[in-house]
Amino acid sequence: MPVPVNNSIITSLIRNAGLDITVEQITAINEYINLLLEANKQINLTAIVEEGEIWRKHVLDSLLIFCALAIPAGARVIDVGTGAGIPGFILKICRPDIQLTLLEAQQKKVKFLEKVVARMGLDGVDCLWGRAEEVGQNKNYREKYNLAVARAVAPLNTLAEYCLPLVQVEGFMVAYKGPAGEQELVAAEKAINLLGGGETKIWQHQLPEGEEKRIFVIIKKEKTTPPAYPRRVGVPAKRPLK
Numbered sequence: 001m002p003v004p005v006n007n008s009i010i011t012s013l014i015r016n017a018g019l020d021i022t023v024e025q026i027t028a029i030n031e032y033i034n035l036l037l038e039a040n041k042q043i044n045l046t047a048i049v050e051e052g053e054i055w056r057k058h059v060l061d062s063l064l065i066f067c068a069l070a071i072p073a074g075a076r077v078i079d080v081g082t083g084a085g086i087p088g089f090i091l092k093i094c095r096p097d098i099q100l101t102l103l104e105a106q107q108k109k110v111k112f113l114e115k116v117v118a119r120m121g122l123d124g125v126d127c128l129w130g131r132a133e134e135v136g137q138n139k140n141y142r143e144k145y146n147l148a149v150a151r152a153v154a155p156l157n158t159l160a161e162y163c164l165p166l167v168q169v170e171g172f173m174v175a176y177k178g179p180a181g182e183q184e185l186v187a188a189e190k191a192i193n194l195l196g197g198g199e200t201k202i203w204q205h206q207l208p209e210g211e212e213k214r215i216f217v218i219i220k221k222e223k224t225t226p227p228a229y230p231r232r233v234g235v236p237a238k239r240p241l242k
């Protein structure tokens, strides 16, 4: 069992970023972290295993979206390439009103996601095993979300092809990026436009202590995505739109 990080340290870490968190939410996130670290002994879910670093680099980073974008009550949110459920689970714990889909290509990770949902009794979470290229062509998911988020999945031009087909017109996609986020946005501008994206914004923040630069690329969907996108599995990564 990991040594719990002091609640007041967590609270000040999060408050210093302009956010708030309740004791109940800290407890729920700790429960998730314990499940994550336990499962990580069997399957590779996270390279970060020190609890304070999990709070800083996974939890705080996930929560920063609340500074970058107002997410409407009851929003339908999809986390594309969620891995162990980051940022999706963290957002759901802090905003239980959202309807969350966790999309992940690796079945063993989806089994972990399902275990977390069952153990923590989370409502309104759908764990979906699949590839974004296929799910984006499925009428049950295509253009059904107010918000698509993705962290550490693909360069922005590929990621836009994974995410934008899932977002309804007037909705948003948010890509969690590091320092290369701005350059990736320049390289992805044509792809974003072709896929129905419109206005784009950058919101940035330095994580405390390590001071890693975090860039959030926020893309508003303004037109329907043409039916040809997303292309077949593997094509958006092999031949990114230019």
Ligand SMILES: C[S@@+](CC[C@H](N)C(=O)[O-])C[C@H]1O[C@@H](n2cnc3c(N)ncnc32)[C@H](O)[C@@H]1O
Binding pocket: 080, 081, 082, 083, 084, 085, 086, 087, 103, 104, 105, 106, 109, 130, 131, 132, 133, 150, 151, 152, 153, 162
């Ligand atoms: C580096 S992990 C990041 C996981 C998590 N988002 C995070 O920030 O910790 C990338 C995940 O995206 C998944 N992935 C990559 N391409 C995908 C696709 N086309 N459709 C669905 N999942 C995908 C991988 O299986 C992997 O679990």
